[in-house]
Amino acid sequence: MKIDFAHIQAAHCxxxxxxxxxxxxxxxxxxEPLAFGIGSGLFFVYIPLLKVNNxxxxxxxxxxxxxxxxTCHALGIAVRRKKFxxxxxxxxxxxxxxxxxxxxxxxVGVYYLPYFPKEYRFHFNAHNLIVFGKEEGRYLxxxxxxxxxxxxxxxxxxxxxxxxxxxxxxxxxxxxxxGRPISDGxxxxxxxxxxxxxxxxxxxxxxxxxxxxxxxxxGQRIKKWRDSLGVxxxxxxxxxxxxxxxxxxxxxxxxxxxxxxxSCRKPTDIxxxxx
Amino acid sequence: MKKExxxxxxxxxxxxxxxxxxxxxxxxxxxxxxxxxxxxxxGALDVAWQDIEERIAAAREKVLRQEASPxxxxxxxKLMDIGVLAGYTGFWKWQVRRHLRPGxxxxxxxxxxxxxxxxxxxxxNDFYTLTRT
Numbered sequence: 001m002k003i004d005f006a007h008i009q010a011a012h013c014x015x016x017x018x019x020x021x022x023x024x025x026x027x028x029x030x031x032e033p034l035a036f037g038i039g040s041g042l043f044f045v046y047i048p049l050l051k052v053n054n055x056x057x058x059x060x061x062x063x064x065x066x067x068x069x070x071t072c073h074a075l076g077i078a079v080r081r082k083k084f085x086x087x088x089x090x091x092x093x094x095x096x097x098x099x100x101x102x103x104x105x106x107x108v109g110v111y112y113l114p115y116f117p118k119e120y121r122f123h124f125n126a127h128n129l130i131v132f133g134k135e136e137g138r139y140l141x142x143x144x145x146x147x148x149x150x151x152x153x154x155x156x157x158x159x160x161x162x163x164x165x166x167x168x169x170x171x172x173x174x175x176x177x178x179g180r181p182i183s184d185g186x187x188x189x190x191x192x193x194x195x196x197x198x199x200x201x202x203x204x205x206x207x208x209x210x211x212x213x214x215x216x217x218x219g220q221r222i223k224k225w226r227d228s229l230g231v232x233x234x235x236x237x238x239x240x241x242x243x244x245x246x247x248x249x250x251x252x253x254x255x256x257x258x259x260x261x262x263s264c265r266k267p268t269d270i271x272x273x274x275x
Numbered sequence: 276m277k278k279e280x281x282x283x284x285x286x287x288x289x290x291x292x293x294x295x296x297x298x299x300x301x302x303x304x305x306x307x308x309x310x311x312x313x314x315x316x317x318g319a320l321d322v323a324w325q326d327i328e329e330r331i332a333a334a335r336e337k338v339l340r341q342e343a344s345p346x347x348x349x350x351x352x353k354l355m356d357i358g359v360l361a362g363y364t365g366f367w368k369w370q371v372r373r374h375l376r377p378g379x380x381x382x383x384x385x386x387x388x389x390x391x392x393x394x395x396x397x398x399x400n401d402f403y404t405l406t407r408t
Contacts (some may be wrong), residue, residue, distance in 0.1 A: 054330075242315060
């Protein structure tokens with residue numbers, strides 16, 4: 001079985017999955033920056049005490065799953081989302097979805113993804129991809145990071161869906177359910193709400209570690225790292241920051257998607273005109 | 276960033292796929308451009324991998340000095356920490372921590388050793404030879 005589906009490459013995995021899934025149910029106007037904005041994807045937090053891969057924890061985005069959830073909510077689209085305990089049930093549910101013509105998004109761990117280069121394989125569990133069919137016993141995978149669709153065997157897919165560790169996906173699958181048509185007004189309202197929520201997240205969270213205050217705080221800490229941690233460890237921490245920002249999908253395209261100089265961009269480029 | 280300024284330094288991901296970036300075209304409108312990689316990112320990744328290699332080497336030394344069980348070496352080799360290893364094996368974290376002691380490791384049952392070996396994708400024998408696959 002193969003569902004008619006166009007692979008879309010995106011700067012960030014969750015944006016990409018959101019856009020692909022929504023386009024697939026007929027929301028033609030959605031684009032990556034739009035999904036990111038409506039979902040208020042931009043965020044910053046630095047948690048000095050929490051360690052990830054032996055370095056400090058940064059996040060340049062909202063919690064995994066929120067961009068999709070908020071975008072669908074703003075557009076009045078129902079979402080079906082399911083986690084599993086049993087690997088067998090997880091596989092059966094996926095097959096059922098594909099049989100009934102639904103393209104599904106999956107949360108997976110990166111470490112065992114067969115098509116990823118070895119250098120990028122860390123135990124990171126908030127990656128998203130789309131399964132859009134099965135041919136000759138292999139699942140057809142659309143990973144928004146990759147240029148072209150990939151394939152994965154039963155075992156490979158099961159292993160990444162049931163990756164363990166922090167934020168373990170537990171076979172999580174999700175897909176939007178097509179409902180009433182999306183009007184331009186809804187998108188406009190969604191954008192407005194998205195921006196308002198983003199302002200709240202970036203400016204009005206109490207405490208020094210989140211939002212704009214968090215960026216300032218991190219900057220001050222970085223200056224002190226060299227003295228307090230020594231050159232080597234400071235370098236490691238800085239490398240961690242760069243990787244969190246540019247790779248692993250936590251920030252990557254996002255900063256450059258949102259923070260465009262206003263002079264370069266007319267609102268009409270992304271907001272559908274009308275009314 | 277202008278479209279021509281998108282970095283094109285061939286990195287490890289660049290050999291397999293190109294990344295999507297947002298950049299401006301001649302008229303100042305935003306559009307997308309594919310990037311092969313960026314040396315700053317490659318540098319950061321190198322630093323991270325160097326650290327991992329050092330950790331693996333340090334773990335190996337510790338095992339050889341009988342200060343830790345071979346599980347530590349394989350845990351570092353597979354980039355795991357105690358939480359991840361506990362998740363994959365199904366043991367509790369405190370059990371894994373205990374199994375990392377050489378004395379306790381020696382008394383582990385064959386079944387438990389097999390469970391670890393499966394998770395690490397090695398044979399039980401590799402635990403004693405510390406072969407790297």
